[in-house]
Amino acid sequence: MADQIRVLIVDDIPETRDHLTKLLGFESDIEVVGSAASGGESLTMATSLQPDVVLMDINMPDMDGIAATEKLSAQVPGAAVVMMSVQGESDYLRRSMLAGAREFLVKPFSSDELTASIRQVHTREREKQSRMSALPVQASNAGGSAPAADDSSHDGQVIALFSPKGGVGRTTVAVNLAVAAATELGKTVVLMDGSFQFGDVGVLLNLNPKNKSIADLVPELEAGELESIDTFVINHSAGIRVLLAPPSPEMAELITPSGVKRVLDALRKTHDLVIVDCTSWFNETTLAILDSADVVLTMLSLEITSIKNMRLFLEVAEQLGYGQDKVKLVLNRADSSLGIRVSDVESSIGRKVDHTIVSDGRSVVYALNRGVPFFLSNREAQVSQDILRLAEAIAGDRAASPSEAARKPAQKKSMFSFR
Ligand SMILES: Nc1ncnc2c1ncn2[C@@H]1O[C@H](COP(=O)(O)OP(=O)(O)O)[C@@H](O)[C@H]1O
Ligand SMILES: [Mg+2]
Structure with a gap:
């Protein structure tokens, strides 16, 4: 389906990946196109899959979520990152946003919060795209x-x-x-x-x-x-x-x-x-x-x-x-x-x-x-x-x-x- 939101899940814990995949499986407008177990893998997968949204865990052993987001912003700019963290510290939030993440979810979050965030960043991203291409010179x-x-x-x-x-x-x-x-x-x-x-x-x-x-x-x-x-x-x-x-x-x-x-x-x-x-x-x-x-x-x-x-x-x-x-x-x-x-x-x-x-x-x-x-x-x-x-x-x-x-x-x- 063309207008489904294509999501890539990135988390080093297999149970979390499965859980998130299942949760999102209930949503008709969201499709999980893949799941990656590390920051490094997320880059390869995002490059080939070109997802709309990347759900990114912040703490991962090899390349952490912040470093991966930074690279993703440059390599796959069309993918909007939603960062997931167990800590809600402002330093984490700040660093994530600086790296290019669009949203920040503190674990544990409800499935409503998760899907709302995904839809929101996707809508914002699409609006931004259309503003960029559709607006005449001074319209904004x-x-x-x-x-x-x-x-x-x-x-x-x-x-x-x-x-x-x-x-x-x-x-x-x-x-x-x-x-x-x-x-x-x-x-x-x-x-x-x-x-x-x-x-x-x-x-x-x-x-x-x-x-x-x-x-x-x-x-x-x-x-x-x-x-x-x-x-x-x-x-x-x-x-x-x-x-x-x-x-x-x-x-x-x-x-x-x-x-x-x-x-x-x-x-x-x-x-x-x-x-x-x-x-x-x-x-x-x-x-x-x-x-x-x-x-x-x-x-x-x-x-x-x-x-x-x-x-x-x-x-x-x-x-x-x-x-x-x-x-x-x-x-x-x-x-x-x-x-x-x-x-x-x-x-x-x-x-x-x-x-x-x-x-x-x-x-x-x-x-x-x-x-x-x-x-x-x-x-x-x-x-x-x-x-x-x-x-x-x-x-x-x-x-x-x-x-x-x-x-x-x-x-x-x-x-x-x-x-
Ligand atoms: N008026 C201000 N009050 C508090 N912090 C400021 C103020 N102006 C700039 N900063 C902070 O100072 C730092 C450097 O600002 P920035 O605009 O990046 O400087 P520059 O572009 O000259 O390198 C940033 O962390 C910014 O948030
Ligand atoms: Mg400057």
Whole structure:
């Protein structure tokens, strides 16, 4: 039957496999296509069987469920993993979700919980697929003022999130800033993962690259035309669009500086904001992104290394001719100082910090575990309000309100670009 949900069971205990197979045997819309006794076996079986859902035990002797899920996400991206664990610890949940699992069941669970989870992930997966393929350019931005896709006079802003040191919150801020600008300011927003080797945007938004990433644009970039860029931009339910990094690190080198510039030019033609999550090291592609950007939101934290690198970066930025209008400083976790004050930072780098964002591990980690941006799950938190203020500062006052923008498309260019 074509519309049965095809399930692969992975558990090292034979009785559990049999029990689960029997339970699911009662469901007419579910078919158990196989059962694997180890993480390693699950990879081979999933590759040949292409199941819709994989029920994965977390504790297995050879390759544990988390490692197997990580590999599965890359090798069989169409299979949604439901993790099963005897422990409900948040660390397990977090690691499973990071590895790409879509649901987490704590043993013992009832057969209702089991089948509901399987159906739910399957439905979500199918919806995601159809959203990706069916939606026209701006349709996912329900609250937004979609500029006409063919309005060639429209030139959105490119906002690069950069930091000369890793782990300071670029990806976290990029994702939530994008959601804030879309949901609160009514902008059409595309978020591009510019960390081509080890991009994290997909993890934060619970997206697995299913042949939808910037890598798929390489043939067109080489041919000198970018016709199907929209096909590879994912419409996310949070109201934003996403262009993911390549699914594997070695593909990053296919993305050239001139290619990335062309991609950004194409994206800014059809969106109010193009937000790019960059790497923390300089290479030619990162430089191409920073060059193309209207604003470089440069992130730092209250750590000596971050401050030292920032000083060096600001010198480079000056040599590159980036003015203070272009390079804006964002201090993340601004209230978490261990002896370093904001004023110390400012006197050390010789410049005022433009924006601050508070530290809120609870909201940030909760959101990460669920693959839902905290701006949506914890809208009232101070960290969300800080993000909104940042969004307003970079996009709110430079652009017309949604209704104005819709009325006066001819003025957009001057309003959006301030280079
Ligand atoms: N404002 C914040 N409050 C608490 N934790 C944060 C905040 N911003 C980022 N983090 C955490 O810091 C870590 C690094 O963030 P991430 O966005 O991945 O940084 P980067 O992209 O710069 O490497 C993550 O664990 C993230 O959850
Ligand atoms: Mg990152």
